[in-house]
Structures are given as C-alpha cells and as structure tokens.
Amino acid sequence: MTSLLRLALTFVLLLSAVSPAFAQSQAQTQTLAQTAAQISQAEGEVRSVDRALDGGVDVDEHDDLRAKALAAQQAVRASASNLEQQLAIMDARIEGLGPVAKGTTEAPEILRERQRLAQNRAAIDAAIKRGRLVDVEAQQLIDEIDRSRAEQLNETLSTRAHSPLMPDFWSAVVSALPRDVRRVDRFVSQGAAQLFGRWQEGVPWPMVLGLLAAAVLLFPARIKLRELGQRYLIGTAPGHRIRRSGFALWRLLVGTLMPTLAAVALVQGLRWSQMLPARWSGLLDGLVLASGFAAFTVAVAGAVLMRTQPTWRVAPISDETASRLRPLAWPLAIIAFLSILVDSFNHAVGASQAAWTAAEVIEALLHLLWIGTFLRVLGRLRANRAEREEAEGAPVSGTGLGALVLLAWLLVGAALVGLAIGYVALSLFVARLIIWIVLTGSALYLLMNGADDVATTVFSRNSRLGNTLVRSVGLRPSLVDQFGVLLSFVLRLVLVLVALGLALSPFGGGGGLTSLFGRLGTLSQGIAVGGIEISPGAIVRSILVLAIGLGVVRAFMSWLDNRYLPATDLDGSGRNSVSLVARYVGVALAIIWALASLGIGIERIALLLSALSVGIGFGLQAITQNFVSGLILLAERPIKIGDWIRVGTDEGDVKRISVRSTEITLPDHSTLIVPNSELITKSVLNKTLASPLGRFQIQFSVPLESDAERVIAIVTELFAQEAAVLDDPASKVFVDAITDGRILFNCFAHVASPRDAYGARSNVLRKLLARFRSEDIDIGTVPQRLELAPAEFDRIAAAPDPDGSKPG
Template identity: 60%
Template sequence: MIVIIRLLFLLPLLLATAAVAQQAPVPSASAQLAQAERDIRAADRALDGRVDDDARRSLRAQVVAAQQATIAAAAQLTAQLALVDARVAALGAKAPNEAPEIVQQRAQLSREHSAIDAAIRRGGLAKVEADQLVAELDRGEAEQFAQAVSTKVPSPLAPAFWRALLGAMPRDLRRIELFLMQGTTQIEEQRRGGLPWQAVLGAGLALVLLFPARVLLRRLGQRYLIEGAPGHRVRRSGFAVWRIATGTLSPLLAAAALVQGLRWAGLLPERWSDLLDALVGASAFAGFAAATTGALLMRTQPSWRMAPIDDATAARLRPLSWLLAALAFGAILINGFNTAVGASSAADVATQAVLALLHLMLIAAFLLALARIRGERAAEGAAGDLSTRAGLGLVELIAWIAVVVAVVSLLLGYIGLSYAIVQFVAWATLLGSATYILAGALDDVLTTVFRRDGRFGQMLTRGVGLRGSSVDQIGLLLSGVGRGVLLVVALGLLVSPFGAGGGLVTLFGRLGALAQGVQVGGVAVSPGTILRGLAVLFIGLALVRGFMGWLENKYLPVTDLDGSGRNSVSLVARYLGIALAVIWSLASLGVGVERIALLLSALSVGIGFGLQAITSNFVSGLILLAERPIKIGDLIRVGLDEGDVKRISVRSTEIELADHSTLIVPNSELITKSVLNKTLANPMGRIQVQFSVPITADAGTVRQILLDAYAAEEEVLADPAPVAFVDSIVDGRILFNSFAHVSGPRAVYPARSSVLMMLLTRLRDHGIEIGTVPQKLELIDARPAAPAEERPATT
C-alpha cells in the first residue's frame, strides 16, 4: 500500500517530466533548422564566384547534409505539432465562460502552434532552396562533363595536333623542370640536417604492408575460413571478399605510410602534396583492380573460385587484369602529375589520347582472348562454360561496339569522348566483378545462417517456434533484398564518375533522402517505417501465436465444447487475431482505419465480380463454423463419396474417404447442396439383416437364433434392443427382417458381418436352410395349339 501511495505522489512529477521531454525537441530542431539555413545560404553565396571541381563537390556535400538536416528537423517539428494539436483537441471547443487557467493554457498552446508551424514552413522553404542548389550543382557538373566529351580537337592523325603539342612542349618542359627542382632542393636541404628517419620508417612500413603483411593476412584469413567457417560456399566467398579487402587496403596503407613519412620528415614539398595524394589514390584503386579480378579468376586456387570459369580461361585473363591495374595506376598518377605541374591543354589532350589508345588495346586484347577461348571450346565440343554463354556473347558485342565508337571518336578528334568510353568499360568491368563477388558472398552467408538444420536455424525453430521452411525462406528473402540493394548501389557507382552529379556524395545523399521517407497517398513510406511495420506485424503474429497456444491447449480443453466446437472457436480466433495484427501493422505505417475501410470498400466491387466463388466459399465457411451442421468427426456423404470430416476451414472442408484419400469440398457445396450427415443428430448406427427360410422351418426358433446372434456381438447395443420381424410369406418361404443398433455408423459394417457369420453357423447347425425366395421360370410355346388327338402323350 505504501508503494502505491508513493507512486501516486510521483505520478504528477513523471507527467511533468514527460511534458518537458516532449517540448525539448522543439528548440533542438529549431537550432538544427537555423544551422541548415546558414549552410544553404553560404553555399549559395559561394556559387556566385568561380568554383573548381573539388569545391563544387564540397559544396554539394554541404548542401545535401543541410537538406537532410532540414528534413529531419521538419519531421521532429511535425511530430511536436501533432502533440500540440492533440492537447488543443483535449481542451475541446471554446466555451463562453472558461476558467482563467483554461484560457491561459489555450493561448499558450496557440502560441506554440504558431511557432512550430512557422518553423515547419521555414524548413519547407529551406528544403526547396537546397533542392534547387543541388539541381544547379548537378546540372553544372553534367554540363561540364558533356562539354568535355563533346569538345572536338585536331585529330591525332592531323598535323595540327602535333604542332600544338610541339608548340607547348618547351613551356611544359620548363614547368616540369621547375616542379622537380623545387622538390629536389627541399629534399636536399632537409637531408643535410641528418638522417630523415621518419621517411625511412615510412618507406620500410610501406614495404612491409605491401608484401609480407599482405601475403600473411591472406593466408591467415584462408586458414581461419578453413577451420571456422561453416560450409564450402561460405569459405569460398569469404576468402574472395577477404582477398579484395587485403589487396585494396595493403597498397592504400603502404602508400599512405610512405607519404606520411615524407611529410613528417619535411621532405614533401608543398607543390608535391597533390601528386603524392594522387599516388595514394592510384595505389588504392590499382590494388582494388588487381585484387577484384584476382578474386574472380583465382588462377592459382581453382577450388576457391566463385565464378564458373575454367582454369585455362583464368590463366589467360589474369595477365590482362594485371595490365588493367597497372594502366589504372598510371592513368591516375599521370593525371595527378599534369594537374600538379600545370600542364598545358595540349599536353592534357595528348595524355588522354595515349591513355585512351592504351585502354583500347587492352580491351581489344581481352575481347580477342575471349573469342579465341570460345573458338577453342567450340572446336572441342565443350558446352556450359562461361566463355560460351549467350549472355557473355551479348556483353562482348556491346564491348566491341564501344571499342569501335571509341576508335572512331579518337580518330575524329573527340578524344574526351573516347577516353570516357574506355574508362566506362574498364570501370564497369571492375565494378561488375566486385558486385558479383559481394552478391554471391551475401547470398552464401545468409542462406547458410538461416538454414533449418544449422545452429541458428535450430535455435529459431526451437526458441521462437518457426518452421524449418520459414527459416529457409527468411534467408532467401534477406538474400534477395541484400542483393537488390547491392545492385542499386552498383548502378549508382557505375555512373557516378561520369557526370552523375557528386559521385558517391550524390548516391548516399539520395539514399539518405530516401531514408527520410517518400509520401505515397498521404503516408510517409521509408525504410524505417517499413521495418517498424514489419516488426509490429511480427510482434502481433507472435502474440496471436501465444494466445492461440493458450486457447487451444489450456482454455478450450476445460470447456464443454466438443472437438468440432473447439475447432470453430480456434479458427475464428486465429483469423480475427491475424486481422488485428495486420491492422496494427498498417496503423504503425500511418495507414488509419478509415483508409483501410476505404480500401476495402474500393476492393468490394472487384471482390463481388472477380472473386465470387472465393467470397461464397468464405461466407459458407463462416456459416459452417457458426451453425455447425457439419462438424469434425462427422460421417457424411457428398454425392457418391462418403467419409469422415477431418478439417473445416473458411474456404473448404477436408473429408477422409475409406481408401484414406482426402476429398476437398468447397464450403459452398456443403451449404447449397444436399449432404447426408450420418452422425448429426444421433451418433448411433443401425444394422439391418434380411433373409428367408423354408416355410417348413420353425419361425420361433429362427427368430431366437437371430436375436442370440445379435446378443453375442459386442458392438450391438442393448438399448435400444435388437428386434426381429416376420416380414412376409412368399412362394413357400418365410421372410425375416431385423434391426439392431451399434455405437456409430462406422461400426455398422463389421458388426453386420459378424452377425451374419454367426447366423449362418447356427442355422446350419439346426439344419435350417437359409436363402432367398426361389425364382420360377416358365417357358411358353408360341406355336399354335395342335388338336387333342395329335398331341403327344405326357407322363
């Protein structure tokens, strides 16, 4: 009692704390909105001047962050506005003579409502400004890319191209000389002060990371997967992903260690900073290219190969993948060098032409190698190989078309377009390989973890109560969703380097905007709300499952209902619980009951016309469950089929026939047509035995033998007692008809057989012939009758 009193005293304090907690997000959201507005205006002012590519990407990231902050703040303010509206609604309509406290509270709520509504409108305006800035930045980058690929310069085959290059060469050589001189001068000055141990340490660490550490990590990962990973598929895909990770991170960390060591030693000139940053990026991308293609081909470890590639194909393509990584490293580093030096436009164009030509040669060599492999496989009669699949043939055709277009563009002077095409082909190859490996690894892991005979699957089946098939389905669904997300991310990454507006910033910015929600019919649909709806549905179904277990195993067995009645109550409760769980889940998504009713009313027309049979069976099932003219366990006859009712659902009824087959009858057939229920009113069955004896037999003795046969059969009931009657006397025989009752219709046939067997034995012992009324056959001569004197004598 004391505890209850204390809780009653603490209740106002808890309510006040909850009110403060509800109002606390308003200042925070307002401050967040104000900061977002300042960031958007700062980005807008920065666009008034000239900005380069890096500054444009930075501004875009700033605007996207402000945009998402605005959306989040508006969502918080909208929620607070709903709370204020709820409090206003609780006060009711304004009365003429209200208490001063109510008037004051109504005014306070009105001020809060106005302030929050104004903040929400500011957030909407800031979001519109952010959308416009993002569109402007994306349009500017797309226009810049379009201008770069559409710019025409003198063809490399024309003298004008070489004249421009030779004319700019002296100045470019002087820039390179100055660039190198400044760097070497600073390095020599710093080296005079002593041994640059930081640079030596960085170089040593780079060598360790690049060679022994990378090999050791790869072997350790492989050993761990062999010993600890479940299943060959998980080990195989896990090793491929681990190989990509180590192959990418090792060159990246090695280059970063080298550059950082030079910086700490003071040996890095200011003008060399961008070049060495390009070295880090080139090392990382080249390592990614080599590791991804190596993980896909697995030339030296064919048993770990994920892709259906034979050993000969992997051996031929692996050197080309190393050339691709080296070319990517050289392209990034050369472009960074040109930018750091400040090379002329003619030198940039010549560099792009050389890189495009090298890429074209590599792509052509790759396609020719595939064509040669296909020819060899065709000559050997091999089929089903990766090199002979129709899908790969289509990809090769598209690649050849891209090569032809790139060559023509290069010869015509559209060097930027040619270089963009070959870059796109190379990037698509690497990205496709990485996506293939990651999607396969994700599928392998999820389908292995969510497996009915696995450790986690058995825990779900035993602890949660899921069926084995449900566990397998969860793994497949999660795998499908994950692979779909990977595909969307891969498509975004595929076009991001080619004028897609902000690269990765654009992609993740759009994903972040999507996470905030999309309005569909007045309902905000977002990944968060979908997950919340699924969680609520799962909880609701779990509650229904628990309630059904209590109802079927605890409550219904102690009632006076029979098995059929318990089944009816259980079915109605189950469907009602599932419906409530679905409505609860939709309500968590923001779909109110009025929308559900509107949807059902809109579907009613389609249900009436297109689903008449299903609706009829559903309503008939409800009638069967309510009126119970047919119950589980009844022996019924539908048409020519007779059997026991085993299950009644809202759509159909299952009847087990004598041959143990199952007859599924739509419920409408049981409601609208005649059905013989042998156990509806009375569960007893009746035996009828008919026979005849000669007229010379003692009728009383025969009747007593028949009644004794009934009495000797255990299945025959004493109440009502068996009866025997003389039915008629026909053609010199006495016809007997008798009746007896057994416990149920299913016992009629065996009990009747036993009575007949005993009756035959006892009548034979008494010398009484049993049979049926003899039939007399009379033959009539159709010929004319002869005179009496001509008729033959008969004896």
Template identity: 60%
Template sequence: MSLAKVVARRGRLLCALLLALAFNLYAGAALAQATPVATLSRQLSQAETDLAAVDHALDSRVDKDARTALRSKALAARDAAADASGRLQDQLSLVDAQVAQLGPAPAGTPEAPDIRAKRASLSAQHAALDSAVKRGRLLGVTASQLVDEIEQSQAEQFGQRISAHVPSPVSPTFWRAVLRSVPRDLRRVGLFAETGGAQIQTGWRHTLPWQAIVGIVVALLLLIPGRLAAQRVGQRFLVDGAPGHRVRRSGYALWRIVVGTLAPMLAGLALLQGLRWSGLLPDRWGDMFDALVLAMSVSGFTASVGGALLLRRQPSWRVAPIGDEAASRLRPYTLLLAALTFVNIMLDAFNKAVSASNAALVATEALEATLHLLLIGAALLALGRVRAAQTSDTAGETRRAGLAAATLVAWIVAAVAGIALLWGYVGFSLFLVQLVTWSVLLGSSTYLLMVTVDDVATTLFVQDSPLGRTLTRGLGLGGSSIDQFGVLLSGVLRLGLATVAFGMLLSPFGAGDGVGSLFGRLGGLAQGVEVGGVSISPGTILRGVAVLFVGMALVRAFMGWLEGRYLPATALDGSGRNSVSLIARYVGIALAVIWSLASLGIGVEKIALLLSALSVGIGFGLQAITQNFVSGLILLAERPIKIGDLVRVGTDEGDVKRISVRSTEIELADHSTLIVPNSELITKSVLNKTLASPLGRMQIQFSVPIGTDAERVRDIVRELFGVEPAVLDEPAPTVFIDTISDGRIMFNCFAHVASPRAAYSARSAVLMALLARFRDEQIDIGTVPQRLELVPMPGSDVPPIGATPPPHA
C-alpha cells in the same frame, strides 16, 4: 443578476484559472527542457547563410570536387533546418494546447487580468513560433531545390563530357593540334619539375631525410614481404589443415582482397608521410602523391579481387565455378587491368597537376580508351578460346547462357566504343570501356560478397549448427524454420548488395544519380507525342523495354533462388513447391509488366481502367481459357490433385506430372502424356487413388468345390500373402467367404501394398503362387461346370439331346 449566477460564473472562472495554471506548469517544464527558441533561430540563420553561399557559388561554373562539397553543405543545411523546424513545431504544439485549454475569450464579459495577459503572451509566442516553423520549412524546400540543381548540373556536365566531339584520332587534324600544344605542355612540365626539384634540393641540404628513408623502407616492407606474410597467415589459418568449409573458403577470398588492398594503400601512405615529414614533398606535387596512394589502393584492389576470384594455386578453394584453364588464362588480364588502372589515375593526376592543355587531355583520353579496348578485346578472345575448348572436350555439356550473353554485350560495347573513338567521340568511348572494366570489377567483388553472405547466413542459421540448436532449445523453433530463416536472410542481404552495386555502377564517372539520371537523359533525347497523357517516344520505348528486361531478369533470378534454395529448405512436398513456384512466377511476371508500363508513364489506375474495358471482351472471347485459368488456381490452392498422384480421368489412368494454370499433364502407363484442361478436373468426377492415403489394395476372387476344407484354403491364402514382399503387414490381409452357390465356395481376399502402382504386380505374383500351391494340394479352383440341354417344342417328335431314344427307334 442573482447571487447564484454570480457565484456560478466566478466558480467557472476559478476552475479555468486553476486548469490553466496546472497546464502552464507542465508546459513550462517541457519548454524548460526544450531547446531555447533563440538557439533554434540562430540554427535557422546559419542554415540560411549556408544556403545563400551555396546559391552564390552555383552562379559560376564549379568543378566536380567543389560541386560535391556544395552538395554536402546544402544537405547539411537542409538537415539543420529540418531539425530546428521540428523542434519549433513541438513547442508550437505545446503553445496551441495551452491556448485550447484557455478556450475562446467570452463575449461581453471581461476576463481576469492574469488570464488576459496569459492569452496575449501565448498569442505572441504562437505568432513567433509559427513564423519560425514556416521559415524552417521554406529553407528545407530551398535546400532541396539547390540539391536538385547541383545534381542536374552534374548530369549535364557528364552529358557534355561524353557527347563532346573532336577530330578523329586517325586524322591529321587531331595530331596537328597535339603537336601545336607540345611546346607549351613541355614548358609547363619543365616548370612543374623545376619548382619541385628546387624545393627537394632545399630540404635535402639541411639534414639527412631519414623520415623519407624510413617511409620508403616501410613502404617496401609492406608492399612485398608484409603482404606475402599476411597472405600466408590467412592461408595457414583458413586453408592449410582446415576442413573444407564454405565459410572458410569465402573468408579466405575476402582475406586476400583485404590484404591486397590494404598493403599497397598503407605503403603509399607511409611513403607520402615520410616525404612530408622530411620536407621533401613539394607543394605542387602533393595532389599527385595523393593520387599515387589512390592509384596504389585501387590497383591493389583490382589485382586482389581477380586473384581471389580465380585462385590459380588453390583451385579446390575457388569460390566461383571457373575451370583451372580459364583461371590460368584470365589471371594475366586481371594484372594488366590493375596496371592500366594505376596508369590512368596517375596520368589524370599528372595532367591536372601540370595544367595540361586540352589537346593533351584529349590525347591522353584517346590513349586510355585504346589501351582499354585492346585489353577488353584480348580478354574476350582468351575467354572465347577457353569456352571453345571446354565445349569440344565436353560435348554433352550445355553452355552457360548468362556468360554467353555477357560476352556478346561486351563485344557490342567494345565495338561501339571503337567506332566512337574513330569518329571523334573520345569521351564517350572512354566512358564505355571504363564502364565495361568497372562492371567486371564491381560484379566480381559483389559476387564474392554475395557468396560470403550466403555462406555465413546458411551456415549460422541451420538446424545442425550450434546457433540452430540453441534457437531450437531456447525458443522452440523447428529445424525447418531455422533453415528457412537462413535462406531468407541470405536472400535479403544479397538483394541489398545487388541494389548497392547497381547504384554504384555509374558513380565513378560523375553521372549524378547514376542509372536514374542516365535513363532521364536517354528519355530526353527524343521528344515524342503525348497520347492520353502518356509520352510516346523512342526514349520511353527503350526505357520500357530495358525496365521489362531488368524485371524479367530479376524474376528469373528470384525463381532460381526460390526453387533452388528456399523451397528445398521448407517442409513442402513436390506438389506444394510447384504450386508456390507457379504462383510466384506469374505474380513476378505481372509485377515486371506493371513496372514496365509504369516506366512508360502508364500508372496503375490507367492499367486498371484498361483491364476493366477489356474485361467484357476477355470474358466472352477467352471464356474457356479464363475458366481453365481459374480452375488451375483452384487446383493450386485447394490441391485436390498433386504432382505424383495416381488418378483416373474417364478410362485413362496415370501419374500427375505437371500442373499449370491452364492444364494438367498425366503420364499414362504407355509413357504417353494426357493433357487435361483444368476445368475438366474441377467440374467432372476424378478418381484420385493417392489423395487420402498412399496405400494400394489388391483383390483376389476364386471359388473351390463345396467339399474342400475352407479353413485350409484360408490358411494357404494368408500364407501366400505373408510370403509376398509387396504385401504389407499393417493393415493385415483378410480372407472372406463371399457366398456359397452352385455347389462351390466363393472366396474374396484383400491385401494392401505400399502404393496403388504396386497392386497389379503383387496381385499377379500372389495368383501365380496360389495356382501352384492349389495344384500341389489338389484343390480345384475351376469354374462351375455348365450343362447345356435343348428342350423340344411342344408336339415335336425330336427327343432332347442326351435323352434315351424310344424302343421302336
């Protein structure tokens, strides 16, 4: 080997060594700042231990509270494993970068000892880190599986609870079981009261329980005078003497809810804490008093939401469009619902505290379902009477379709719940009636929050507000842009609130994932046949119909917001709004249909395949409809014809009233409607008199004898044009001499009006004034006199008419 080759090889090895050392220094600094591998390994070990404990606990039946704690523990372990795995992956990437910098070991040539040692060290680190990363990922998968198992178990227990069947409450078998369990339940209640009473007597003998007395006094002060005083403060600052502002109105409604919820909750906490500090709270009574605080909070929230929504005493500050009579009639039912909620929570807590028998639990559920049914029925009857009275008083007012549909659904659910209760499905009946009341409460609170969000967003982000003026001056934004942002922000926030409320619909009943799991159970009730990988069964069909209904309802709500709120805040004209509205409506309907098909298991690729298979048939069979549809899209996009334009199609002339994707409606002068296919407007000539300019022009032509003073005639015409109010000064009227023929001067006069629709009446008015003025001025504007002369045929003796006869005649 030559000396040059040896030097070159040593030089390459030296450069590689220097680069490796430099990168090693950088990587070492990065690793020094990173979390040590040992710490991350301990984190993975702890996550593995927690997951093993969760897995072991799931081997036996767990209640709702334990299941919730296990789910939280599994989620925490999954997050910890993911965090450790991510940190280890970062360190593994650094090690891989160092290995790549060293490159592969040269074949047949020994490496330097330090390079070889470094390569071995990096290989060992890579193996350890790769194993730890895989371990963390495996723990994440295990945690996800355990969470799915917990949610599935929760859904199964929920399904078992609502599908449990017992003897009918109207049958003797049901009451015999209840009576047989009465002695045992009475002994448990007596033992519960005796144990608690003994502990209370023990605590009372030692000293005066001043803590309990203070707690009771504070609770009463918070519950009655404190709550009323807080409401008066909000009324004084937000209602009395304040201008009628939307934000103040919604803020007062929220203030009533906050006060009505916090006052009972704080009162319950004061009572509970006073009893605990004084030692008068028995150990077995602790859970029941905790439930007391919860019951006071929930019932207070229920009553305050109803009061804020109805506002009987401040009807002018009422947020919802509810009449005074309806508010007065419905208010007692909101208070009854709050009282029933309090009783239900306390009964459930008492049964759990005394370990009541299964018969007592079923009897309690039957009683709760019956009370809910009575309340729902009475409220619906009162609402029906109010609607009937309003309909008779205002005969021309249309009923609200949404309220009627909601009332019908409530009646159907109440009827199903009553049948289920009589049939022995007490849990299912109680679930349905509680779902109705919870839906009313959730919907009312969500509505109030939506109104508040809309009021705040559309009040802050408006061009006339201080914030709007600041944005206009500071950022140069237009007023329309600020208004649009406020409307869009309101829409996004309200959509988020609706999504959260929709997800919370089934959460109080232990239904797992809520709507998703409920639809999953409904789909599993009937196993249908699979056709082309798509399951066809009653469950899937119902799910598809329900999804389509929800999708169309969302499209309708979005279109109402778009047409009523967003588009009026834009600078678009009526035709532009119509174009945007039509395109958004059809896109929304298409998305709703695709969503419905996807819920049936028909993916987008299958939909595309179906459309491609039908495209040939659609092209031939629906050629005219397709042509009009495409032409309608062109009209909406290019807008050569807009709503309100004055157009002439053939011999018909009228105003464009509506443009759809298939045809265009034109209102003629006789108030009839001409429906023109869109393809006619695209492929044929159409006269649009208002496309380029909204101005109209009228033309007047007449002639005067050649001896008439032409300048005088011109001045008269100009004067009459100036007198007519419909004639515009700009562009100015013009008077021309068109020609001189047959001893007469031909005048051609033009004037502009504000609209082509005003040209005819203005032209008639000017002609009437012109005739009267020329008659006063003795100016002849008649036609050229015509002379008829009959010329005889050659050789005929008949003289022409008007000729002098010969003398011999």
C-alpha cells in the same frame, strides 16, 4: 496563526503546481530556440552553396557543394520532424483546454495558459514552415548541381576533336609540344630543386620512415596477413562455405588496403619532410589513387580466380579459365595505374589541350586493346567448353554470358569508331566504364556470396547459434532458417544498391554513391502516400508491432486450446469452431494494430474496405461466398469435425473446417477439399449428425418351401453373434414379399458407427452363406422372367439355329 498556516500551505501548493509547468515551459522554449538555431545554420549553409553556384565552380567543387547542401537538408529535416512532434503535443494541450463557451469568462490562469500555448504554437508553426522552405531550396540546389554535372559530362562526351587518323590532330600536338616541354621541365625542376635542397639540409627521416613503412606494408605485412587470415579461418570459422568466402574477402581486403596504405605512407613521408613543392600535391594524390585502384584490380582478380588455390575458389569456374585469365590482371593494373598517374600529371603541369587529347587517345587504345584481349580469351574458353559439352552430349550452357560478351564487343567496336572520328572522351569513357563495371561486379559477387554464406550458416538450425535459439528461446528450427535467408536477402540488396552507386561514382553519374545515399536519406525521412507518412522506421515499427501481436495471439491460442477449451463441455468440433474464430479475430486485431502503428487508422481501413466493396462483390464474389459459408458452418455446425458425410458420390470423415473450405478424408486416405458454399447451398448427407449409430441392410430370398421361421432364427442368431451389431436398437428381420415361388427377406442391424457397417455386414453375409449351405437352404435373389409378345415369338421361332439347321 491558523490563517497564516493556511496561507503558507496554499502558497506552497501553488508553487508545487506552477513550478513543473514553468519548468516545462522553459524546456520547451529552450528546445525551440535550439531547433530554430539549427534551422538558421542550415539556411546559412544553403545560402553559401547558392552564392558559390552563382560565382561558377569547376567539376571538382561540385561534389563538396552537393555534400554541403545535402547535409543542410538532412539537418533541417531532422529539426522540422522534432518541431512537428512538439506541434502535435501543443495541439493536444490546446484541445484539452477546449473551446471557450459563449457568455462565460475564463479564469485568468487559464486565459494566460491559452495565450501562451497559442504563442508557442504560432512560433513552432512558423519554424516548421521556415524549415520546409529551406528543405525545398536545398533540394533545388542539389538538383541543379546534378543537372550541371550531367550537362558537363554530356558536353565532355559530345566534344569532338580532330581524328587521330588525320594529320591535323598530330600537327596540333607538335605545335603545342614546345610549350608542354617547358611546363614539364619547370615542374620537374621545381620538384628536383626542393628535393635536393631538403636532402642537403639533413636526412629527411619522415621520408625515410615513410619509405620503410611502405616497403613493409607492401611485402612482408601483406603476405603475413594473408597467411594469418587463412590460418585463422581454417581453425575457427564454421563450415567450408564461410571459410571459402571469408578467405576471398580477406584476400581482397588485404590486397587492396596494404598497397594503398603503402602509397599513403610514402606520400605522407614526402609531405612531412616537405621534399616536394605544393604543385606536386595533386600528383601525389594521384599516386595514392592509382596505387589503390591498381591494387584493387589485382586483388579482385586474385580473389575471384584463385589460380594457385582452386579449393578456396568461390566462383564456379574451371582451372583452365583461372589460369588463362589471371595473367591479364597485371596488364590491366599497369594500364589503370599509368592512366590515373598521367591524368594527375597533366593536371598538375597544366598541359595543353592537345597533350590531354593525345594522352586520352593512348589511354583509350590501351584500354580497348586490353578489353579486346580479355574478350578473345573468354571467347576461346567458351568455345572449348562448348566443344567438350557437345562431345559429351550435354546441353551447351552460358547463353547469358554469351549475350554479355556480344554486347561488350559491340561497345568496343562503337568506342573504336568514335575514337577514329574524333570522339576521344566518349571512347575513353566507354572503355573505362566496361572495365569498372567488370571490377565492381566481381567484387559484388564476392561480397554477395560472403553475405549469403555468413547469414545462412550462422542462422541455421544446425549451427551453434541456431541450436541456442531453438532450445533457449523456443523458436522453431524453420524460423531460424527463414531468418537467415531473409537476412541474406537484405544484405545482398544493400550491397547491390551500394554497387550501383559505385558503378556511377567515377564518371560523374549524378553524384554516384553520394547521390545514392542522399536519396536513401531522403527516403528514410518518409514519403507521403495518401496523407500518410511512410518511412523505413515506421515500416520497421509496424513489422515489430505485427510480430508482437501475432506472438500474443499465438500465446492466447495456446492457452485457449490447451487450458480453457478442454475444461468446457464442448466437443471436438465445437472447440475447433471456437478456436478458429478466435484465431481469425486475433490475427485481424494484430493487423489492425500494425496498420495503426503505421499511421493508418480504423477510419481509413473502413474507407478502404468500402472502396473495395464493389471489387469484392464482383471479382471476389466466390471467395466472399465461401468465407460467409464457412462462418455459417462454424456457427450453426450442421457439419462437425469427425462427421461421416456424403457429398455427391464421395463420402468420408470431416477432417478440418476452415472459413474457406472443408477437408474430407476419403476411405482411400485421399483428401477431398470442398468449398464451403457447396456444403451450404447443395444437399449433403450427414450420417452422424442426429446420431452416431450406423445401420446396414441385408436382402436375400429362399425357396417358397423353406421354413421361414427357421430362416429368421438363423439370421437373428448370426446378428447376435456379430460383436459389432448392437443389442439396442435391436436387429430386425422382415419377410418383405412372396413372389415367383420365393420368399424375400429384408434384414436390418445397427452398429456403433457408420464406419463399422460395411465390415459387420460382410461378416454376417459370410456366416449366413456358410450356415445356409450347411442346412441346404437355397439362397438367392428374386428370379427374373422374360415375356415375349406373340409376333416376336414367331420371328424368333422361325429363325435358323446357329449351326445352320432349320428350326424344329
């Protein structure tokens, strides 16, 4: 019975030990199967993109194929990253088993575990290599699509047609006119026939509701939303800057979104009612795009200029500038609306190449005419401002804007020349690019100001959130302000990157915004630098680790300075030395910890330091010398904080000792910063190193007939009366010499500190002069005697007196 119980217990223990391993193995197998399926799916997507490119695609399909390849690449990279983590875990387990010793036979369980781990590792490694291959193929397809787009764009821009100034151009238009008229008539007839047919079947309520919704969105809803936004900002937004920027952005959003939604409602009503044939779908999409772009144009101009509300204006422009430029927004919106709509109509109708080229000529002329008008108005405004500044004697500003205006004029001139000689597509491209950059730049200006205002206002020491962080969390007010500035910088940088992508997106510039985010996605996966994978996530993790490490160092230093060091027998200088060394060691450990979280181990740091040793030996020799000297000062302490020292001709109190320099406070309250190497390699007088006491000296002489004992008694009495003079060590008065009929005295007295010597000496001298004067004792110094050689005496005696008389 006992043996049966033991057998059952052993079986239970084996099950409890094997079941977790079995479950873990099953989970790993399932995860590997899922990851392999994801890689296979991504591989299939890449193959489909490759086949589509082999069959030839047009410009519109390039964006879809590129997005498909990019999504597959990101999916396979995420799968490969997960597999690499599993591979690292597998390697750690295999390493934990250790190598097989020679001449030994492993247990069957360990042998099976080793074989299973080896098989799983081989499968994971194969999947990783497969994923990397798919990643490379996807990147090659993306690059091929980008090159194809660029080549098509270059081909389009370099295509030269007949000059619009020549009869051949218009003859081609006239020749293709009958066919184009028939295409337009067929297109319009099909649309009109289906429209009337649907109308006769009954009232198309979706179209009617779409029309009503468009009217509501375009007029009352847009106006009411703008008023509500302004009222809300006035009542709740903190600070004038946020209200101003918030209203500009709200006006831009409402002004762009409402007309676009109105166009979408109208188009969807027509589609749901099936009022128009399928051929009209492209034209309806063009109507939505044209409405959105025209609304964006008017909204940007209104938000930047604020002609009727100058107090809400974000841009630093005058009322005259706003009044002159605001009317130009509507012509531009109409030109852009008609240009997009005409292009969509020509594409839907299937217009001839001659008709396309003629439409592009008209569009280019209208765009260039508007740009020229805008630049002319801007030039007049700048000229008027320059005249006012010159009349007021102020310096003329705006040189950067003048350079941009000159560049725009040069581009307009080049576009006109290109249009005249037949480069119609290039001319239209330049005109549209100038306008799009102006609109994008204006919107970017509003967004950057809004981001800066929100970040620096919300995260400010005077804001409600800032006060909460300072009082509850204990942050310094300056840290709150610094975080606001850094957040503003990050937001503005992101906006600039997005604007760069948007500036290229309408013209096929390498994928535009899709390409930009694709490259940012590639960057987020990490890049290899010297065998180290550096990614934004790793950088953020390293920064967080560094912040935590520095926080721990700060807390430890607070405990060390306020709790532990005051309980020791160290003086102030000793505490400073211990605190300073501990601080530098803690900061160094925090930095090493942060580098380790980034993937840079101790061995790499040692290798880097060894590689920099030559540069440190030559280029940073002085800094290294001062650093080592500072460590010597902190260790040996020949100079301590509070010591009274003399360096060269300057002397003062040691205020601070760091690892690079020492700060000395001079008597005139200025600070002398001395490199530590100067204090180690040169002579320094430390008046308080051996003893804190100070001493001053008084020398004087009295006539020979004076009573020396009386003089000694007077000086001793005056020393005793001075409060700063110490009794121990006692003061001394010596007869130093008897020369030239005078007795020379040399007196010494001690004070508690060298800093008290000068004042005590002055007090004793004042009392000594008064006492000797009251007792008629002549005090002075040793008289000087001038002796002349005989020849020199005869020459001076023979010289005439200053009044011209002869010597006597």
